[in-house]
Amino acid sequence: MSCNLKSYARQVGAVGAGLVLATAAALPLAAQADESASAPTDAVSNMIVVRDAQTGKLRAATAAETRALMGPVRQQRSARLNTVPRYNANGARGARLSDDMMSYSVVVRQPNGGLTEYCFANREEAEAAMKGAPLATNNLPTE
């Protein structure tokens, strides 16, 4: 598991000028947090240090500050999916997947009138193609 210090600092900066990450020692613990959790717990808040906007001194982050700091980081480290967990009595685990994760076929009429059909890995790519994003074999470079 890794935690990108530069990215973390950038996320902290986005929270507000009054909050400053004062110690890199907080990073490894933060990186160990459960990625599937939607919000950090108070149990980790005392490991995050901020500079108080009024006193200018370092102190442990409040739970609210920790949530503000950690939320974006967790988003960065996990991309949530619109799925439903599945369990089977034999111990198997799985999920119902979603329409977003399906393969999509798209057809585009080319300037010469011919049709070109593409298969995309998910809805996002297919929708992008419909909006004119470069496709695999047309829109070739011209120089």
Place this chain on the structure above:
Amino acid sequence: MLKLKSTLTPVAVASLLAFAAANASAAATIVITSRDAPGVGFNDPTPVDPVGGNTGTTLGQQRWNVYQYVAHIWEAALTSSVPITVNAGWEALTCTSTSAVLGSAGAWNAWHDFPGGVPGTFYPQALANKLSGMNLGADVPDDGTGYAGVDIKTQFNVNLGNTGCLDGTPFYLGLDGNAGSKVNFVETLLHELGHGLGFSVLSVNTATGWRANSDFSAYVSSGGVPSIWEGFMYDNTAGKTWLVMSNDERKNSAINPLGLAWKSSAMLAAASMTLGPTPGVKVATPVPGVSGFYDYNTAAFGPVVSNPSALGVLANIAAGDPAGQACNPLSPADAAAVAGKVPIIDRGVCAFTVKVKNAQDAGAVGVIIANNAAGAPPGLGGADPTITIPTVSISQASGVTLKQAITDAVKYGSRGRPGSVSGALALDATRRAGADAAGRPLLYTPNPLASGSSVSHWDVSAFPNLLMEPNINADLTTTLVPPLDLTVPLLHDVGW
């Protein structure tokens, strides 16, 4: 019995039968259920004439017949003691007058750690059911849709061909492959069901290299569950499979053009039966170590180049022009150098068509554009109806080698007949089109990660065209096994 579009030779038929015999077992059963409302989709009562072996007399019947026809193809290709369930519907999907989402399909449930599977590995439900011998989705509670536990969900565009939705170009619902200017629904559905059955890396986000977590609720940077595909996905640059790669390595591998192959002994044999020789620029010269084949790409302008065909003697023009090589009419010296020959011109600064036209005006009989950055030879875009000479592109590295060889070749001849470098388009029988140097078929890994890309397809360099390339080509058949296709061999590798 329906007549399939096929180009099978007797040898091909024998190979196909041998392949089928080697994998003989009970065929699969595919059960399709419709979720369409009365009067819609499969229930559309619009009268139509029978077409291409499809005897349905309503639009809805013909749509249903195509589903059944494609299901039968898959049933014959796979084995499972557990029925494969497909839920199907016709819906209004995104359209413009010149483009449309045709449809989508995919595994609707996925499982890991079931009896019969590789532990700690995600599979699509249809395959998990086959391996476990039970319907893992049987006890899934209904979520109000009525299809919560199915293996595969599909939806296709009910408006295709109507005004505002690829105007005037509907699905071709015939079963004979003669789609003409329409969209061949048989091939489209055959391809998309292939993804749902297991032709998909499924649980890896290729943009990040992250895997899905245990309950598939998120892609995570660590602790994710690998896909059954990953042990077969071998990156020739990294020298290892996705199964043992870091996130960043998988991410990089997904955009390693012509670098990611499917590695298995069975697939190696299947590819050797299926993929043809690789087209290349065949170079002949007395300069040691230079003769041989060089990869090339084609141009959208000028005459269509065929293979095999002659190009001619290669030539250099002056380098270092800040205005770009051949971006202006050629100097007298360059014109003399290229007259009756094929200059190698560096990419950059101006349009390909400008370079080629200037060379043509100076008397060149063809042009080779050398890329100005690392990577595969680029496809050359642009339009100029006055260009009449053939143009191809080569990689930057090939350009460096061949330009130096043109200079070096002179000393290998006589004063009156200097040595030269000549080129022709030819087929390299030692390399298979769409395979790596070891003969393993390549997965599609363009860089940058382009729309339409996904490692869950064969590379577009495969020849003959394969069903599971990202482009659904017009020359596909409904045969899924060697010597025409590699879909079933891949599915066999993952457990089918």
